[in-house]
Amino acid sequence: MNWKTTATAMGLALLASTGLARADGVLNIYNWGNYTSPDVIKKFEAKYNVKVTITDYDSNDTALAKVRQGGTGFDIAVPSQTYVPIWIKEGLVLETDPGKMENFKNVAPEWANPDFDPGRKYSVPWALGTVGVVVNTDAYKGPADSWGIIFNTPDELKGKVNVVPEMNDVIFAAIKYVGGQQCTDDKAVLKKVRDTLVAAKPNWIAMEYNTIEKMGAGDFKATSDWNGSALRQRLANPAIHYNYPKEGYGLWSDNVVVLKEAKNVDNAKLFQNFIMDPENAAGLSAFHRYANAITGSDKYMPADMKDAPEVVIPAAAKPQGEFQKMCAPEIQDIYTKIWTELQK
Amino acid sequence: MATAEEVAKAAERRDVRDRWLLSAPALLVIFLAATGPLLIVLVYSFLTPGSYGDVKWQFSPEAWIAVFLERDIFDDTLSIAAAHVTIFLRSIKLSVVTTIATLVLGFPTAYFMATRSEKTRDLWLFLITIPFWTNLLIRTFAVLQIIRNEGIINTMLLKLGIISAPIQILYTDTAILIGMAYVYLPLMVLPIYASMEKLDFRLVEAGYDLYATRFQVLRRIIFPMVKPGVIAGSILVFIPALGAYVTPSVLGGGKNMMLSNLIELQFGQGRNWPLGSALSIAVMIIVMVALLAYVRNAGKSGVRHG
Numbered sequence: 001m002n003w004k005t006t007a008t009a010m011g012l013a014l015l016a017s018t019g020l021a022r023a024d025g026v027l028n029i030y031n032w033g034n035y036t037s038p039d040v041i042k043k044f045e046a047k048y049n050v051k052v053t054i055t056d057y058d059s060n061d062t063a064l065a066k067v068r069q070g071g072t073g074f075d076i077a078v079p080s081q082t083y084v085p086i087w088i089k090e091g092l093v094l095e096t097d098p099g100k101m102e103n104f105k106n107v108a109p110e111w112a113n114p115d116f117d118p119g120r121k122y123s124v125p126w127a128l129g130t131v132g133v134v135v136n137t138d139a140y141k142g143p144a145d146s147w148g149i150i151f152n153t154p155d156e157l158k159g160k161v162n163v164v165p166e167m168n169d170v171i172f173a174a175i176k177y178v179g180g181q182q183c184t185d186d187k188a189v190l191k192k193v194r195d196t197l198v199a200a201k202p203n204w205i206a207m208e209y210n211t212i213e214k215m216g217a218g219d220f221k222a223t224s225d226w227n228g229s230a231l232r233q234r235l236a237n238p239a240i241h242y243n244y245p246k247e248g249y250g251l252w253s254d255n256v257v258v259l260k261e262a263k264n265v266d267n268a269k270l271f272q273n274f275i276m277d278p279e280n281a282a283g284l285s286a287f288h289r290y291a292n293a294i295t296g297s298d299k300y301m302p303a304d305m306k307d308a309p310e311v312v313i314p315a316a317a318k319p320q321g322e323f324q325k326m327c328a329p330e331i332q333d334i335y336t337k338i339w340t341e342l343q344k
Numbered sequence: 345m346a347t348a349e350e351v352a353k354a355a356e357r358r359d360v361r362d363r364w365l366l367s368a369p370a371l372l373v374i375f376l377a378a379t380g381p382l383l384i385v386l387v388y389s390f391l392t393p394g395s396y397g398d399v400k401w402q403f404s405p406e407a408w409i410a411v412f413l414e415r416d417i418f419d420d421t422l423s424i425a426a427a428h429v430t431i432f433l434r435s436i437k438l439s440v441v442t443t444i445a446t447l448v449l450g451f452p453t454a455y456f457m458a459t460r461s462e463k464t465r466d467l468w469l470f471l472i473t474i475p476f477w478t479n480l481l482i483r484t485f486a487v488l489q490i491i492r493n494e495g496i497i498n499t500m501l502l503k504l505g506i507i508s509a510p511i512q513i514l515y516t517d518t519a520i521l522i523g524m525a526y527v528y529l530p531l532m533v534l535p536i537y538a539s540m541e542k543l544d545f546r547l548v549e550a551g552y553d554l555y556a557t558r559f560q561v562l563r564r565i566i567f568p569m570v571k572p573g574v575i576a577g578s579i580l581v582f583i584p585a586l587g588a589y590v591t592p593s594v595l596g597g598g599k600n601m602m603l604s605n606l607i608e609l610q611f612g613q614g615r616n617w618p619l620g621s622a623l624s625i626a627v628m629i630i631v632m633v634a635l636l637a638y639v640r641n642a643g644k645s646g647v648r649h650g
Contacts, residue, residue, distance in 0.1 A: 194417075218494055344600070
């Protein structure tokens with residue numbers, strides 16, 4: 001995939017530098033894999049007569065590292081909200097002022113002025129989600145609305161639990177489970193976090209990303225996971241349920257930004273505006289299976305998502321949701337040490 | 345006759361210059377493709393980590409200290425980096441066991457191939473190379489499909505009534521070992537076969553004529569003659585096994601880190617590129633020391649055969 005990315009980037013750079021491509025006819029998107037609806041892209045291409053290229057990445061760190069090196073040829077990227085402030089601070093993104101775009105009126109009020117991008121000067125919401133606990137109710141019938149499934153595994157699930165190895169998510173969950181605040185530097189809390197994690201690990205079977213397939217095949221009976229992934233699992237097997245941990249769970253959002261080095265700024269802006277349209281936002285959701293922040297998109301949403309418990313957070317669980325933040329480098333350093341100790 | 349001498353010297357000088365010029369492209373490629381990137385890794389290992397990945401151009405020995413020593417997060421005392429040692433030892437152990445497993449499986453295979461008739465030998469050789477046509481990742485997933493709980497082995501044993509619950513092989517060290525042995529087996533078979541093919545089997549017959557037992561023939565005649573192949577095979581298996589990434593991740597479930605995962609963590613979520621660089625160099629040093637020791641030892645005992 002790296003090869004492909006490099007080759008694409010080089011090809012694009014070549015095209016751009018030789019002026020073979022008409023600048024107004026191209027848009028190069030750099031996004032997470034398996035995340036961009038081909039139908040919505042086709043619609044965009046037809047509407048504006050623009051050729052869209054999509055290149056995949058697999059983590060925020062990869063995307064950040066690559067864009068920071070420069071010369072990528074990408075116009076658009078989709079970092080998570082924890083990373084958006086870094087992209088802004090490092091001067092990687094262009095101030096396109098989506099807050100003044102035509103379709104911005106569709107953005108739900110609670111998403112119009114987020115902490116990570118006050119006034120929406122740079123970013124447009126792409127997808128929203130939560131991190132919770134997925135349980136196969138054929139294997140375990142007890143209450144599952146707790147991180148205890150992962151950190152104090154009930155007997156029925158011992159040796160059958162997976163943990164998605166997203167370091168920040170796992171440590172966030174463990175901090176919530178022991179009753180702390182995210183990004184805490186309280187050594188007593190962090191010590192509890194480490195001890196909880198180390199004690200919990202023998203009950204886990206794996207730490208893998210590939211949950212949709214493994215939950216489906218029965219290799220895992222429970223896992224920590226993202227809600228969109230959980231929805232896909234339930235559609236394949238109705239016994240699989242998504243739970244919002246009562247100790248507190250993480251909220252996240254991915255956001256479309258335009259790169260400072262973008263060659264096709266106008267098209268990129270058109271795209272930012274385009275996806276704030278309710279029908280298009282629903283089209284994106286139908287593919288990636290996550291919620292979006294666009295009011296009025298409900299009526300275009302696929303039937304199996306309209307009131308899916310994975311997408312629509314139940315009223316009772318709403319207060320426990322908390323936006324995940326990027327911790328300071330010193331604290332991140334402690335996380336890495338705990339993580340190394342956990343996986344050693 | 346001073347002039348003749350001078351002419352000869354000038355010719356020699358020209359000769360040397362031509363040789364340098366001719367080898368320049370090769371040297372350039374070696375530098376650009378091998379030494380250059382390695383130098384970058386080396387330099388990075390002495391820099392300060394950037395806030396969110398990347399490096400700051402400030403000298404710091406911290407990364408190298410962190411390879412060996414760790415400051416306790418909670419009481420600030422310095423001690424040996426136990427986590428790193430555990431991970432290093434696990435990787436080394438797994439590589440050694442993989443090497444032994446492939447040797448035990450590969451030696452008889454190579455012997456079998458070498459003792460076939462000339463025509464069928466080619467067929468066997470061809471069969472051994474077939475797995476190389478497929479990507480490593482796909483071969484690893486094929487192994488996963490065989491050993492998983494609802495995979496071929498468990499389903500068959502369950503249907504035959506031999507077991508009542510699936511045997512958990514996937515996500516264990518056994519799974520990693522099965523995968524690695526399968527993936528690296530051809531790398532062991534091919535060099536052993538190459539030296540076995542040259543073996544003069546009349547010597548084996550002579551051994552039997554002189555009342556040697558089968559074991560004696562193997563130990564005193566066959567093994568010393570194919571030793572270079574065994575050494576080459578072991579090296580070819582050990583080195584990639586030590587750096588294996590895909591197989592342990594897919595079959596081991598990512599619960600217990602290998603060296604490669606530890607290094608990857610530093611460049612990804614850990615955001616400590618200098619430590620990742622220092623760890624990479626440390627692994628190279630270990631491989632080099634292990635190789636030197638191995639080749640020396642192997643060279644000392646026994647007679648060399650070509």
